[in-house]
Amino acid sequence: MGLDGFFTPRSVAVIGASPRSGLLSRPLRYLSEFGYAGGVYPVNPRYQEINGLPCYPSIDAVPGPVDLALLQVPAAATQAVVGDCAAAGVRSVIVLASGYAEVGADGRVLQEDLARLARETGVRVIGPNCQGTLYAPAKLAATFTAGADGGFDARAASTGLAYIGQSGAVGGSVLGLARERRQPLTAWVSTGNQADVTFVEATRYLLADDHIRVCMGYVEDVGDAAARADYADLAREAAARGKSLVVLRSGRSDVGRRAVAAHTGTLVPADDDFEEVSRRHGVVVAHDVDELLECGIALAQGRRYGSGRVGVVTSSGGAGSLFADHLRALGLEVPEIGMDGQRRLAEIVPGFGAVANPVDVTAQLFQADTARFSEVCRLVAGEPEVDVVGVVLTMVTGDAADAVAAGLFEVAGGLDKPLAVAWIAGEAQTRTARAALNAAGINVFPSVGALARLIARLSGAGARPPVPPQRPGGALAESESER
Amino acid sequence: MGLDGFFTPRSVAVIGASPRSGLLSRPLRYLSEFGYAGGVYPVNPRYQEINGLPCYPSIDAVPGPVDLALLQVPAAATQAVVGDCAAAGVRSVIVLASGYAEVGADGRVLQEDLARLARETGVRVIGPNCQGTLYAPAKLAATFTAGADGGFDARAASTGLAYIGQSGAVGGSVLGLARERRQPLTAWVSTGNQADVTFVEATRYLLADDHIRVCMGYVEDVGDAAARADYADLAREAAARGKSLVVLRSGRSDVGRRAVAAHTGTLVPADDDFEEVSRRHGVVVAHDVDELLECGIALAQGRRYGSGRVGVVTSSGGAGSLFADHLRALGLEVPEIGMDGQRRLAEIVPGFGAVANPVDVTAQLFQADTARFSEVCRLVAGEPEVDVVGVVLTMVTGDAADAVAAGLFEVAGGLDKPLAVAWIAGEAQTRTARAALNAAGINVFPSVGALARLIARLSGAGARPPVPPQRPGGALAESESER
Numbered sequence: 014m015g016l017d018g019f020f021t022p023r024s025v026a027v028i029g030a031s032p033r034s035g036l037l038s039r040p041l042r043y044l045s046e047f048g049y050a051g052g053v054y055p056v057n058p059r060y061q062e063i064n065g066l067p068c069y070p071s072i073d074a075v076p077g078p079v080d081l082a083l084l085q086v087p088a089a090a091t092q093a094v095v096g097d098c099a100a101a102g103v104r105s106v107i108v109l110a111s112g113y114a115e116v117g118a119d120g121r122v123l124q125e126d127l128a129r130l131a132r133e134t135g136v137r138v139i140g141p142n143c144q145g146t147l148y149a150p151a152k153l154a155a156t157f158t159a160g161a162d163g164g165f166d167a168r169a170a171s172t173g174l175a176y177i178g179q180s181g182a183v184g185g186s187v188l189g190l191a192r193e194r195r196q197p198l199t200a201w202v203s204t205g206n207q208a209d210v211t212f213v214e215a216t217r218y219l220l221a222d223d224h225i226r227v228c229m230g231y232v233e234d235v236g237d238a239a240a241r242a243d244y245a246d247l248a249r250e251a252a253a254r255g256k257s258l259v260v261l262r263s264g265r266s267d268v269g270r271r272a273v274a275a276h277t278g279t280l281v282p283a284d285d286d287f288e289e290v291s292r293r294h295g296v297v298v299a300h301d302v303d304e305l306l307e308c309g310i311a312l313a314q315g316r317r318y319g320s321g322r323v324g325v326v327t328s329s330g331g332a333g334s335l336f337a338d339h340l341r342a343l344g345l346e347v348p349e350i351g352m353d354g355q356r357r358l359a360e361i362v363p364g365f366g367a368v369a370n371p372v373d374v375t376a377q378l379f380q381a382d383t384a385r386f387s388e389v390c391r392l393v394a395g396e397p398e399v400d401v402v403g404v405v406l407t408m409v410t411g412d413a414a415d416a417v418a419a420g421l422f423e424v425a426g427g428l429d430k431p432l433a434v435a436w437i438a439g440e441a442q443t444r445t446a447r448a449a450l451n452a453a454g455i456n457v458f459p460s461v462g463a464l465a466r467l468i469a470r471l472s473g474a475g476a477r478p479p480v481p482p483q484r485p486g487g488a489l490a491e492s493e494s495e496r
Numbered sequence: 497m498g499l500d501g502f503f504t505p506r507s508v509a510v511i512g513a514s515p516r517s518g519l520l521s522r523p524l525r526y527l528s529e530f531g532y533a534g535g536v537y538p539v540n541p542r543y544q545e546i547n548g549l550p551c552y553p554s555i556d557a558v559p560g561p562v563d564l565a566l567l568q569v570p571a572a573a574t575q576a577v578v579g580d581c582a583a584a585g586v587r588s589v590i591v592l593a594s595g596y597a598e599v600g601a602d603g604r605v606l607q608e609d610l611a612r613l614a615r616e617t618g619v620r621v622i623g624p625n626c627q628g629t630l631y632a633p634a635k636l637a638a639t640f641t642a643g644a645d646g647g648f649d650a651r652a653a654s655t656g657l658a659y660i661g662q663s664g665a666v667g668g669s670v671l672g673l674a675r676e677r678r679q680p681l682t683a684w685v686s687t688g689n690q691a692d693v694t695f696v697e698a699t700r701y702l703l704a705d706d707h708i709r710v711c712m713g714y715v716e717d718v719g720d721a722a723a724r725a726d727y728a729d730l731a732r733e734a735a736a737r738g739k740s741l742v743v744l745r746s747g748r749s750d751v752g753r754r755a756v757a758a759h760t761g762t763l764v765p766a767d768d769d770f771e772e773v774s775r776r777h778g779v780v781v782a783h784d785v786d787e788l789l790e791c792g793i794a795l796a797q798g799r800r801y802g803s804g805r806v807g808v809v810t811s812s813g814g815a816g817s818l819f820a821d822h823l824r825a826l827g828l829e830v831p832e833i834g835m836d837g838q839r840r841l842a843e844i845v846p847g848f849g850a851v852a853n854p855v856d857v858t859a860q861l862f863q864a865d866t867a868r869f870s871e872v873c874r875l876v877a878g879e880p881e882v883d884v885v886g887v888v889l890t891m892v893t894g895d896a897a898d899a900v901a902a903g904l905f906e907v908a909g910g911l912d913k914p915l916a917v918a919w920i921a922g923e924a925q926t927r928t929a930r931a932a933l934n935a936a937g938i939n940v941f942p943s944v945g946a947l948a949r950l951i952a953r954l955s956g957a958g959a960r961p962p963v964p965p966q967r968p969g970g971a972l973a974e975s976e977s978e979r
Contacts, residue, residue: 275850303942330663334752335746341752365598373755439675462784
């Protein structure tokens with residue numbers, strides 16, 4: 014119960030379904046492409062049939078029971094249609110329409126009416142001004158986000174990653190990028206203006222789901238003091254369940270708040286302590302869309318970043334020192350490796366390289382044998398003063414790149430510490446190598462700055478990875494059994 | 497004269513040439529792949545012929561005059577071979593060997609010997625511990641960097657971009673990334689340990705070259721007080737020539753300095769004022785490899801970023817507010833657009849969007865007609881309080897993406913203000929659109945943070961774009977004539 018209707022409905026009615034191309038045609042197409050097995054009922058009085066499915070004039074004309082209604086009708090018509098849904102026994106409704114609190118006073122009234130109707134009828138509403146839901150275990154895609162393009166990805170059911178956010182556009186980007194990163198999302202929900210179901214409620218629901226290990230949230234505001242207390246409870250609950258929360262928050266600046274008000278009608282107080290509260294409760298705070306996703310992927314690997322003391326292994330002395338500069342600017346430590354460790358490293362690293370940390374293996378090492386590079390990474394990870402291994406590669410390309418990636422995959426799998434990579438080289442020259450690391454859930458960034466920011470976000474008291482999954486079929490359990 | 501021998505030699509001897517695969521085989525291969533038209537003389541007593549070219553036992557056995565010798569011999573043999581080169585009349589020598597100041601006291605002595613030999617014989621030396629030079633107008637690739645893979649790119653002669661840096665690895669990344677960005681470099685030089693030719697001298701040489709508009713530098717240290725004064729002169733000279741300098745500097749932190757010392761033997765003083773001096777003289781300071789390249793590409797477009805007041809146009813209210821947060825955190829302004837401007841925008845932007853700045857055109861606008869999006873960008877650029885247009889796109893993909901890119905290309909070409917893009921969507925779903933913008937020299941970033949950092953680096957007193965090229969054949973003149 015609760016929000017089941019939005020994620021595991023037995024049937025979906027698409028009200029205002031359209032056979033034409035464009036946004037409104039997408040939900041029906043996605044449901045079909047994903048292979049959703051439940052009943053799908055297009056509703057629109059103007060059509061007899063859409064995409065080979067019988068189309069019904071109204072929700073009460075639909076023959077079977079409907080668990081979820083996806084409303085694609087304009088704001089002005091929505092209130093009546095939600096009433097019809099309630100009368101027809103539909104318990105879960107997604108309202109895609111815009112034209113509510115985000116457009117000002119009139120819209121705010123409309124939104125309050127919608128919220129009241131939800132309370133009075135007991136119908137649960139996601140939206141308005143949202144983009145719907147997606148849930149891989151049920152092959153459900155009740156959304157029009159272009160992030161769902163490309164059909165169902167079987168890996169999605171086991172990554173354990175969920176996105177919950179007010180912004181469907183940001184969510185669509187996360188959804189599409191995650192797929193390209195070969196870590197497709199297990200669950201996705203755009204809560205929009207949150208007339209009824211909020212970010213906190215949706216996140217709590219997904220945290221209780223065995224398929225989910227990490228919830229990635231985009232929030233503009235969590236609401237009043239009560240909602241804020243609720244959010245703190247949520248964070249504690251995540252910790253108790255051994256799961257992780259990472260949030261991307263907008264409206265941190267004066268102009269950002271102005272934009273947020275125009276976006277979802279949310280009024281963010283200038284003095285709010287959202288980030289502080291988040292960190293205090295072990296929630297990771299990201300500052301950019303790519304950061305949100307990369308933090309989520311890293312957390313799903315279940316390795317602790319500790320206090321973020323970085324062991325740097327690099328193919329370039331120059332790039333290594335740049336990376337060290339970024340780490341230090343973010344307050345992270347790059348501890349000098351002990352003399353014993355340096356001696357062991359010096360047996361592998363050419364004399365004109367460096368072994369103190371950053372460890373500069375030099376480009377020459379890759380000409381000889383990439384296994385030696387793996388060994389260096391393993392040695393650095395073994396140093397007690399190192400919490401995380403940061404690998405910085407420059408023009409290691411082609412066959413050498415593939416060999417290095419295979420080595421890193423093997424090394425990372427055997428470590429209880431995290432390993433992440435900055436690979437400063439053309440995408441085309443390193444494509445298969447990056448894809449292999451991506452599929453293994455290893456973060457690969459195009460710059461040392463991005464890698465340093467990941468480590469900064471995930472380290473310190475604020476970052477707590479989830480307990481590794483025990484159930485079979487989890488992505489991590491799966492990849493570990495392959496080794 | 498001066499450094500001509502390193503960039504426009506009539507002939508090149510590769511001493512220690514090798515027919516085997518690996519680093520040492522690359523210079524001969526690159527010279528051939530690039531279509532270098534001058535004489536190429538492999539030198540190695542162990543071979544009669546390499547890759548179909550006659551191979552000579554020593555430099556004095558080479559039949560024709562040699563302008564440039566590329567030394568691929570170990571450090572221990574280098575001193576003698578440089579002496580041979582001097583005796584044979586070679587005036588320019590690149591020393592690739594490592595094992596000099598970067599390995600400690602012994603290497604430092606070796607490097608001083610090399611520097612003395614250069615002074616005494618008048619032979620100019622680039623290196624040691626460097627990766628050579630590349631110069632597109634002469635189709636010269638006297639280097640082993642993998643960044644030269646892929647052959648000669650005809651566009652390289654006209655981008656006007658040069659890289660000068662101690663690090664060949666960082667340089668190789670810049671070279672490869674620039675090619676992938678469809679803005680291949682016109683000139684490239686890795687100065688390594690700088691026993692003779694320094695970053696400052698090489699940069700001064702290239703600034704005087706009509707083919708070059710922007711010099712991108714990677715520096716660890718410019719040297720003593722005299723060298724520093726020389727650097728300030730260089731910056732003034734760039735300004736006087738209407739050209740731009742952008743530098744990436746490592747060794748800004750304690751650990752970075754430790755790494756730099758191990759890398760090229762450079763001792764960077766902890767209290768140095770390099771960045772301050774740079775900015776004071778109009779040099780742009782980048783903090784990451786990708787930033788260095790993106791700043792260079794932006795500067796080559798010749799549009800001023802002024803004080804960096806950003807007009808934001810976005811397809812997503814959420815992403816727009818995130819972008820505003822980043823801009824504000826970097827001290828940049830996002831001015832509210834005047835009432836007249838807002839009225840004009842409101843005629844195009846849907847009511848549930850926003851027109852104050854950020855301007856949220858909403859995803860819906862892209863369903864209708866992408867020309868309206870172009871018009872919004874043009875209107876925002878026309879506002880007097882806007883210095884630069886920052887476009888933030890989320891899941892605008894496929895055909896709509898291509899149409900948007902074509903529109904942005906047209907808009908950007910007609911503006912005297914810069915326009916740059918953050919496109920937060922999968923690479924695969926936006927590939928052709930990104931490629932079109934890349935080819936036009938428009939910066940496209942994967943995150944709002946990266947776009948905000950570009951604007952921060954390029955705005956304020958510190959950033960001065962070069963005077964647009966007047967000569968025919970320049971990249972900018974070319975692309976403008978296409979419009």
